[in-house]
Amino acid sequence: MSARDEMITVSNVDKFYGNFQALSEVSLSVSQGERVVICGPSGSGKSTLIRCMNGLEFHSSGSIIVDGISVEEGSKQLKTLRQEVGMVFQQFNLFPHLTILENLTIGPIQVRKIAKAEAERLARQYLERVHIPEQADKYPAQLSGGQQQRVAIARSLCMETRIMLFDEPTSALDPEMINEVLDVMVELADTGITMVCVTHEMGFARKVADTMVFMEAGRIVEVAEPEKFFTNPESERCKLFLGQILEH
């Protein structure tokens, strides 16, 4: 695709925690509507990379440009950026003191300054989309893990973001709840939203990904289309990794 369609451009990014280098010379570009799945062994920097994309953490050198906004610590545009980029966490991070509906409307009302009635209409619409409209008045603790994660997805959608980041969204779930979340994510992928997803769910990756990214030790080792990635990866390390997680 052409350069003007680029939503996320990561170029030559390094990230240090003290002396530990979490990311080294990472470059990646994601175009509008593209679905990117990042995988790799734990500690390879996958989460760090996507957390740098919405300024939850900041890279040490290089540049990250998201939807035309440069991600930098202390930048005045960070707030604007975060309204464009939704994030779904491994641990859901719903607000436990608010009902499901309030969890969904607090962003639109306080940040986007939308009227309460309109925000609630929007929230119910997205709850419908994640298949739990009947849970609107409950509190997060009353929901199962899978339901909570779907609420978290709906919460991000309520901000009408153009980009969604997923940080291992199914890793904290019981096995029987993983599919209900993945189903919602597959449906979401069909809407044309730009998605960057860190996950080990290879079935999901095969189904929705336009691009597969394999990371190890803070570096991007391989970027390929799913077809090629799963059948004939170039690097040995990637072959080994896929062998390990696809075996059983």
Added chain:
Amino acid sequence: MLNSLKRFHWLDYVILALLIVATVTIVARIEGALNYDWRWEKIPNYIFRYKESEDRWVANLLMQGLVSTVRISIYAGFLALILGVILGVARCSTNLTVRMLARTYLEFLRNVPPVVVIFIFFFFLSEQLIVALNMESWARGIARQEDNAIWTFLFGDMRRFPSLISGVIVLALFESAFVGEIVRAGIQSIGVGQREAARSIGMSQLQEMRFIILPQALRKVLPPLANQFISLVKDSSLVSLISVQELTFKTVELVASTRLIFEAWLVAAAFYFVICFGLSLLFRRLEKR
């Protein structure tokens, strides 16, 4: 096992017997050696007295003091909560100067005796404030008005208003440091995930604090805050030192003029006990719900 904890053991009887003997001895000494003349019958009159000119019962020294203590505690409690929340948030601020100021305030209060703190606050802050705001003449103006029932209900005798207010301010400043520490602990107990979630939907730091962190933090620290309020009621006796006319001050007055030393102080103690123990029972019940 649990049952045996509720039943008296022979050792318990021994301890109780010793306590009773000790109490009787002390009382006998007061009666005999000190030649103390108990005059309990005088006390009710200093709680309520019959005002013949108006043909009704009115509060006397001890009851006036009690009402004043309750007023001061409630107002100082609210003020301390507001200041304490600000202080607690400041302690967690990302701005170093703000954090340092809050820390200095706290360390000052922690490492200087309460009585000294109260005198310092009184002379350096409270009195200056009252003079600066011209509160004295304003309060006297209201005291002279005919229709000042609401003011009197809220603040008692309006001529004493400046004194009451300085008591409230001093006490609130003093307690705010401890409230601030409780609030800080609450804020820090909220997981980083909550902050990240708030930030990722585009909230500013202020919004994050106001809508996400503080509501959860305050709910968590409600029990220690309730305890702190009970401490505040007890600490309110300290403001008698700056002539605020609350229960302790009134008791001192009563003792000075009548020599009912033991009776008056025991009644004052009973008043404080009833309020504080009552509050702690109330909070315990609320906590269970």
